[in-house]
Amino acid sequence: MQEKSKNNLKRKMEARHLLMISLGGVIGTGLFLSSGYTIHEAGPVGAILAYAIGAIVVYLVMLCLGELAVAMPQTGSFHVYADKFIGPGTGFTVAILYWLTWTVALGSEFTAAGLIMRTWFPHSPTWIWSLLFMIVIFTSNALSVRFFAETEFWFSSIKVIAIIAFIIIGGLAIFGIIPIKGYSHAPLFKNLYANGLFPNGFKGVFTTMLTVNFAFSGTELIGVTAGETKDPEKNIPKAIKTTLLRLVIFFIGSIIVMAALIPWQKAGVNQSPFVLVFKSIGLPFAGDLMNFVVLTAILSAANSGLYASTRMLWSLAHEKMIPAYYAKTNNRGVPIIALLVSMVGGVLALISSVVAASTVYLVLVSISGLAVVIVWMAIALSEINFRKHWLKSGHTVAELKFKTPWYPLIPWTAFIMSLLSCVLIVFDPTQRSALFYMIPFLAICYAIYYGKKFLKTRKKDADS
Secondary structure, three states: OHHHHHOOOOOOEOHHHHHHHHHHHHOOHHHHOOHHHHHHHHOHHHHHHHHHHHHHHHHHHHHHHHHHHHHOOOOOHHHHHHHHHOOHHHHHHHHHHHHHHHHHHHHHHHHHHHHHHHHHOOOOOHHHHHHHHHHHHHHHHHHOHHHHHHHHHHHHHHHHHHHHHHHHHHHHHHOOOOOOOOOOOOOOOHHHHOOOOOOOOOHHHHHOHHHHHHHHOOOOHHHHHHHHEOOHHHHHHHHHHOHHHHHHHHHHHHHHHHHHHOOOOOOOOOOOHHHHHHHHHOOOOHHHHHHHHHHHHHHHHHHHHHHHHHHHHHHHHHOOOOOHHHHOOOOOOOOHHHHHHHHHHHHHHHHHHHHOOOOHHHHHHHHHHHHHHHHHHHHHHHHHHHHHHHHHOOOOHHHOOOOOOOOOHHHHHHHHHHHHHHHHHHHOOOOOHHHHHHHHHHHHHHHHHHHHHHHHHHHHHHHO
């Protein structure tokens, strides 16, 4: 009993924390920086369509995750569900993929944060700022889950306020209520269709889907927090039900404002579209303000990322898939060994981006870009099999506290749409390599799991 208590996490997160953590994981550099690239590649209407499809896919996945997370609120949830309802090899692979996604992201986020600080302190080396932010993020996670949740709440609040301000100010400029440089009259929505609906062809919508999915990754953090959330039966459904609404308002609202005010040819070429719009409106200190918001977004994503990768390692150890000492928690309920290993993983990813950018780091980034979509597929398939298992065990659908509607249509649609966004990158030569790296990586993960299992069985047979 003593040993078990050393491996337990604490339910310290409240509804407001859960809401902001799910937002914090999603609103990162994908919206503030990469959204310009999406408009440039897919055209204005194409970008809106790509984000709309992405939002629907994420919402369908969240509906599947909701049923699973409320029925079985466990930390590191999706790999546990994949283990039980698809197979232990898949559970192990999903956990490794998700851990890798966030660990690789940590490396790039610490670099990006250091580079932003150089805009204010041009003569300082990037690594000093990166190191400082590593210490801040590590401390936020090491003190307690409550401290982490509180930090993430405030980080996310800054981003949300910035986006709402952008949509309101941009909206006023669109209708000519406030002046904007380059326009003598209200711009309205002419830029959306000035060069045709899809100036680069419809293919641009498909090729940007992986970028869009990567921008939406993080919503599934609601599932990771399930084991540390107070009253999960009430708080998890509440967070999930508002997910689509928030994604539509923040992402699609921002993209419509950007596309209406910036000609698509100029979007994403030199600077953040947010900065471009604010500067055109004449907002004082627009560049500095947005750099501060982007810095907050990066630190928030790093904070959530370190939390997610730590909980995945804890969960793997808790499920006895890796050595049990990774599951050990300190007296504040923090899995400190898993935290240290994840932090080291982030630092190694950062080093590889400097010393092996075109080899090791390229492979890691390619795999992590596709990983989240594979995790979404695993969530959808787990829900399909969970419902079958639930009914076979003599339970009824009415007993479920949160039900995925329109079963099995919703989970199968989520699965197929996620699979399509993986397959469609074959049409983009710049992203095609992600598939070539991912397939052997998946094979290696399965081989490691079943190889270990085979050796363990042989050892047992030999001992007996």
